[in-house]
Amino acid sequence: MTRERRLGRGLEALLSQPVDADSNAEPFREQHAAAGPVDPHGTVWINVYEIDRNPFQPRHVFRDEEIHSLADSVRQHGMLQPVIVRRIGDRYQLISGERRWRAATVASWEKVPCLVREADDRQMAELAIVENVQRKDLGPLEKASSFERYLEQYGCTQEELATRINLDRSTIANLIRLLELPEAVRTALAEERITQGHARALLPLGEEREQIQVCQQIQDEQLSVRATEQLVSSLIREADGRQPLGVAPGTTPSAPRSRSEQISSLEQELRAALGTKVDIREGAKGKGRIVIHFKSHDEFNRLRSDLAGGSHGEQSRAG
Incomplete structure (x- = not known):
């Protein structure tokens, strides 16, 4: 067809x-x-x-x-x-x-x-999305903006929009996350100096300054998406080593515990799935903590909606 x-x-x-x-x-x-x-x-x-x-x-x-x-x-x-x-x-x-x-x-x-x-009007908005979302020449930020505008205007969840336009919710969520990137990165994406894959790889970085720096490095060194993901992972590990979670500034942390490859792999999976920095801290006797970082109230609401499968979308917009 x-x-x-x-x-x-x-x-x-x-x-x-x-x-x-x-x-x-x-x-x-x-x-x-x-x-x-x-x-x-x-x-x-x-x-x-x-x-x-x-x-x-x-x-x-x-x-x-x-x-x-x-x-x-x-x-x-x-x-x-x-x-x-x-x-x-x-x-x-x-x-x-x-x-x-x-x-x-x-x-x-x-x-x-x-x-x-x-x-x-609501059908018009949906029809505009349906017509354009399948086009390869429509930029990811334009698609993301149309999704976000629809969600804000009609107060529905990502899951509801996905059902109405017959699209996977993950596609909508992944595109909307791109709008959380700093303006310099969004501009590079809009001008096709980096790809959507590069932009998504930058999301787990916690600081806008780092996202902008790595974005420039991608362009200067012509990094692949895979190389960018590896670079971001190494930067996050380096940041984790500089200041372990729960250690007050100015104090000397105890020697770090060795981490299993399984925990490190799971941490990377969570970061990729949520599009933000995630820390898994192992404690004694198999206990531990999972810490999810966010940079704004909007990102917190987005993460809450993602973790709840979209069920809190309307509540977050109403609040």
Whole structure:
């Protein structure tokens, strides 16, 4: 099944209305608009200047070269699928298909084929996420921002959003964590100087200063994601050795206990899963402590939600 067809089914599920034109029909061409307001495809031809963007669109950047390339294709071959809009007063708002709408404008089409559907604001936000989250060219921070904006606006949990848009909660959680990184790191990620994997590897570091320094080192030394993970682990171990947990500054700690490989491995797994610094402290007779670090109230709420499987998401936002 093609990505476009999967997307169409996702939109249909959210709208409870069909969104695909006849897949066996000929492509839409500009001259079809002259035949009348409604053509045999069941679509309405609407002036491109009567259509406004989806206000919930997570995509902020549309590359000119891609739009012009799509416009060339539209001129030569027509448009394979109509755009989807909703009516707002005497104008229309895009639900899906902004790239096609922009390309049609560049191709100097006066009108564009549309399917007019009903959708409230919440559905519009969900539809914008569904349309864009599957695209590889949409940046991880844009996806993360759209998730966070939706959660804040509608006061739901990550689990509820995941169910509504048919996405794994872990995907949503991992992307939202990227917004906790300092601005310098987010900028490097947005400009593709580091990858999403690099950015995630920086999350367990406890200090923004360290995250920024390692981010720069990634770029200077062209570190792989694996090398970055190893570097972060060594920095955390070094920091643990400088000041063991529970030892007051200015005092001399006792000799450190040897750590099993199993405990060290488990510690790394927890850090990777939670996206923050985690310490496992072994005591006598098999006892010990697990300490989870956080840098802000928002991060604390995020960790609490993750540990509870998302059940505290609404409470944390309400508080």
